[in-house]
Amino acid sequence: MIRLIVLLAVLLASAPGLPRQLAAVDVSRPGALEELAGLPCYGYLDNCVLLEAGRGGTVIELDPGLPLFAVYGGRDAGAVRALFQDGAARLVQLDAAGARNLARAGCEVVRLPDEPFPIRPVKAPCLPRQVFQDTFVQRLVNRVSPDSIRARMARLEDFRTRYSPTDSCRRAEEYVRDYFESIGLDSAELDCYPVGTDTWRNAVGTKVGRVHPEKILIVCGHMDAISEDPMNLAPGMEDNGSGTAVALEAARVLAPEELELTVKFIAFTGEETGLNGSDHYARMMRARNAEIVGVLNFDMVSWPGGAWGVSLVSVLPARQLVLYEAAMAEMFTPLDYRISHRSFPSDSRSFDQQGYPATSGYEFGPQPYIWYHTTGDTLGNCNMELAADVAKMAVATLASLAVAPAPPAGFRLADAGNGTGLVASWPANREPDLAGYKLLWGTSSHVYTDSVQVGPVNSHRITGLQSGIEYFATVVAIDEAGHQSGPAPEDSCVPRDVPLAPSGIGCLPFRFGNGIIWRRGREADLEGYNIYRSTRPDAGFARLNSALLTDTTFRDSGLLADTMYYYRATAVDSAGHESPASVTVRGKPITLDHGILLVDETRDGSGAPGSPSDAQQDEFWHALLAGYRYTDRDVATEGLPLAADFGPFSTIVWHADDYTRQEIAAVIPGLANHLAHGGRLWLVGWKPVLGLMGGGTYPFSFAAGQFCRDWLHLDRAEQSGTNDFTGATGRAGYPSVGVDSTRTLPALQGRLIYVDALLPADAETILTFNSFSGDTFQGKPVGVRWLGGPHRAVAFGFPFYYMKQAEARDVARKVLDDLGEPYGIEDEHPEPEVSRPIPTIVRGRINLQSAICDLRTPVTLLDAAGRRVTTLGAGSNDIRGLSPGVYFLRTRSGQVHRVQVVR
Structure with missing residues (x-):
């Protein structure tokens, strides 16, 4: 009870x-x-x-x-x-x-x-392309016994009810576990999971693979049952003692055999109450990133219903698994079958939802099972011969997949460079009984008209091809018994005389320079690369390298500030043939001397509360940045900024104050590159972490290599899904800020939903969540900063536009002060004396006279608006990074001298 x-x-x-x-x-x-x-x-x-x-x-x-x-x-x-x-x-x-x-x-x-x-789409399983009348598989199929299946079902019926909440279901779970132990599986366990305050259990048996134990096949059926009186009587023989018995019979047959892959035999509980057991198990396997090759689920397979067969169903991406299963039925049993593609409401769905390929087998005949979910679902209404044929299909599928070699882990085609040949290569398989490989190719994807069998080698040259025609190819592994693996990932290539232009070219700026990267070419006779540069996008390109480059990176240093450079790459083969030029990429060196780049990623709204127009957003942010040097970048009209666009700016202020769209993920490589060279970032918006992650579901945890960990120094992020945020309390010298109810949707009543809690790793908390209701988010960090260098970063987990403007202005001043942005004209002497001596500039170096200043003290360079550009330390005179223009040199004594920088 x-x-x-x-x-x-x-x-x-x-x-x-x-x-x-x-x-x-x-x-x-x-x-x-x-x-x-x-x-x-x-x-x-x-x-x-x-x-x-x-x-x-x-x-x-x-x-x-x-x-x-x-x-x-x-x-x-x-x-x-x-x-x-x-x-x-x-x-x-x-x-x-x-x-x-x-x-x-x-x-x-x-x-x-x-x-x-x-949503995790199912990845198509990689299964053998051909099946044959394997004597090993036939021997195992012949061991399947209708009497054994009857014995297992009869024993399950003895428990009277297997309704998941009952004690008798607990005893049935223990029986299945003990049965797995008795037949000699490598392990047998009760897999526990919580349901409310109770604990339910799946019974799991495992046969560990001897070559690829990490690759897993699963055969399963739910053992729980339901009826109109489930607490007292739910025999559940067709639904689903039959599917459970198929899994147990497969375990009995396969237990003594040596298999290359691991096979798990599972009797799930909780299926009749919402797929509880399989949902728990599939989620657990996904959390472990388990490599599940396929799942065969059986649910109601012993009622002929006027026909002898089985219905087989899978989601569309798993169709190769269901087709393979059908081929086994056709080859080793008299079963008819029907195939359909949808998400079936049985335990296979739990694996569908976690992205694993799964099938379900269920009743085939046109006559419905009238004892479904009743106390009349007894053994006497079931057909053991039909259940045995379904078990034979399951055993044949599992056995043939569990002894086949693994697909080669990779495959690559390269142009031989002679116009008529390609070079195929792949990593070696590790099966001890590996005999060799079969290489397949053709001129259409996944349609192979030619093949050759080779020994245990790792490459092969395909000859006699047509120049300029794209060929598609793959390779399968073959063991000594003739079992074939599934195909390696397909690759394609075109045989040519001249190399292809380099692909994947990109530009990542660094201090006063640009780094160029590209993908290695696929020609077997490739000798190296050339890099060309221009200051125009369409002409004037000159080669930078004197000798061929053998690497796929190039650093172009000593460049002018505030100048856009354009690059192209070519490939050269052993005969001296040079490819066409790659696409053109651009880069502007990092100088960090142009103040703030204000990136507006917020969606342009109607102007109503809760939907600010572009003009309203600009007015708000421009008011916050008044007194600072900044440049606008509107994503809606100018597109997302590239890495090249960040270089001149010392600080990137990025706002995305709408919750329907986040686009920042696309620019993370360029943004990270900018921070790595001393840039600064202030990130605010709705769901900012979702944007940085490029999708997913809260909560998030961050590891090294992810932007949130490396550059914001966060450990985790959560999201408040309720309309509860009224503002943020300042810490570490920050003022507090509150929501402006005149800016939000009236229905939100001056509060905000979808606010991110940013939980630091070693960042410092600067703002905390103010909760209207006092819920669990109260006091959690919603603003953090990292000032530990070499970069600086501040991140807010809420949209800043909806804050009270005067309070927001105070917060903005504090943020930009933390980031080191100068405010207004840095001049402690409002009426400086302009002296007569004039500094001179020769080859990017400023020459000062002792009459101008004490050469042992620093001097400051200001721009035409009086803002500090840079400070030259005592004895320092290198200004090669400055953009052309007029500057003013201010000495410690307050004297100001005019300086003009030209190219």
Whole structure:
């Protein structure tokens, strides 16, 4: 009874994370799900995914206080009003009693999450291209026994009910674990997971691979059951003692064999209450970044229903796995089969959602199973011969995949340079019984018309090709028994006489110079590269290198400040043939002498509260920066700034004060390069961390190599999803700042949602969250600074435009003071004496006379507006980095001298 109360509490729990609207977006066409990768998702239906409204699709109105379910089938299917229907899936909101009653009435009821998870498209599995009548596989198929399957199902029926909350289900879990131990698997365990305050368990057996233990195959079925009286009697033989027995029979057959891949045999619980067990397990495997080759799930496979076969289903990207499974059915069993592509509402869906290839096998015949989710679902209604044929298909699929060599880990085609040949290369496989490789190629992608078998080598020259024609190729590994691996990733190349132009060329500025990088060419006879430079984008290019460059980087030093340079690269082969020029890239050296670059990434709105126009944003920010030297950069009209655009500026102020779009991820390499050379950054906006990460779901944790860790010195970031932020309390000398209710949407009542808490690694907290309700975000850092050098950075986790302007101005002054930006004219002597002696400039060096100043003291150079440009230390006179123009030299005694710098 206690466990039932726990389950009811879980079903009845409110849904605090559900928004008021969702959008059902169709992903049935090829590539559709991949286009949504990383977006927050609230669940999969048959052919649609549920996203936040505003992503297209059909908008669905929700009650945020009720849980969301996908409901399938059932005897009272028409009794519930659906918010949306997608194929067999009906989207509904129910209380606990409603959900329980639907399940007892024969419906498949899948609880959808309250909080979103990131979409992870399934990566297509890499499986063998050919199957054959393998004697090893046939021997294992012959060991599958209908009597063994009957014994396993009968023992499961003995527990009377396997409803997940019951004690008898606990005993059934222990039975399955003990069975795995008894047949000699390498390990058997009960995988625990929380449900409310209770703990439920999956039974997991493992056969460890001897060559590739990191590569995992899974065969599974849910062992829990439900009926109209689940606490007392839920025999669940077709649903799903049959699928569980298939997994157990596969374990019995494969346990004594030597396999190259690891195979896991799993009996899940919690399927009938919302895929609880498999969802936990799939999430755990994804968190471990487990390499799952494929998942074979079976759910109701012993009812013929007027036909002898099995329905096989997968999402579209996993179609190769379901086709392979069907090929095994055709070769080793009398089963008919039907293939479809959608997200099936069984344990395979949990793996779909984590990006793993998975299939489900289920009832095939046209006659429905009338004892579904009833106390009549007993062993006497099931057909052991059909279940055995399904088990044979599963064993054949697992065995053939578990003994095949792994696909070669990489593959590369290179131009031989003679116009008629290509050189293929790949890393060696590590199987002890490796016999060699088969190289396949053709003139269409994934259509190979020619092949050659080679021994255990790592490269091969393909000859007799047509010059100028693109060829596609791959390679498979072959062991001594003739088993073939899946293909390596396909590559393509064109045989030519002349090298291709270098690709991937880029420019990263450094202090008074530019670094040029490009990708290494793919020609086998490549000798090196040339780099050309001009100060015009379309003409005047001159070669910089006297000898061919053998590396793929070049540093161009000693350049003029505030000058844009343009670069092109060419490749040269052993015959002296030079390629066409690469695309042109540009770079302006880093000088850090032009003040602030104000980057406006905020979406231009209507001008209404909560939707500021471009003019309103400019007015706000210009008021904050009054007295500072700054240059505007509007992303909407000028595009995102490149690395070359940052160079002249000492500080980048980047604001993205809207929550619908974040674009900063595209410029992170250039921004990081700027900071690495002493630049400074002030970043503010809505969801700034999401922007820096390029997508994903809060909370985020940061590791070395990520921008937030390396340059902002953050450890983690969280987000307040409630309308609760009223402002920030200043720390470390910063003033406090509050939300301006006249700028926000009226519905927000002077508060903000989607505010990022920035949790430091070794950055310093400067602003903390002020919560209207006093919730758990109260006092969390929302502003941090790093002043430890060589760069400086300040980041705010909230949109600054919506703050009270006078308070915002005070905060801005403090930020820019921390970043070292001079304010106004640095002149402690308002009426300086201009003296007669004139300094002279020769070859970028300023020559001073003792009559002008004490040569042992520093002097300051000001621009025409009186702002400090640089300070020359005692005895220093190098000003080669200065842009042409008029400057003023101020001595310590207050004298000012006019200086003109020319090229």
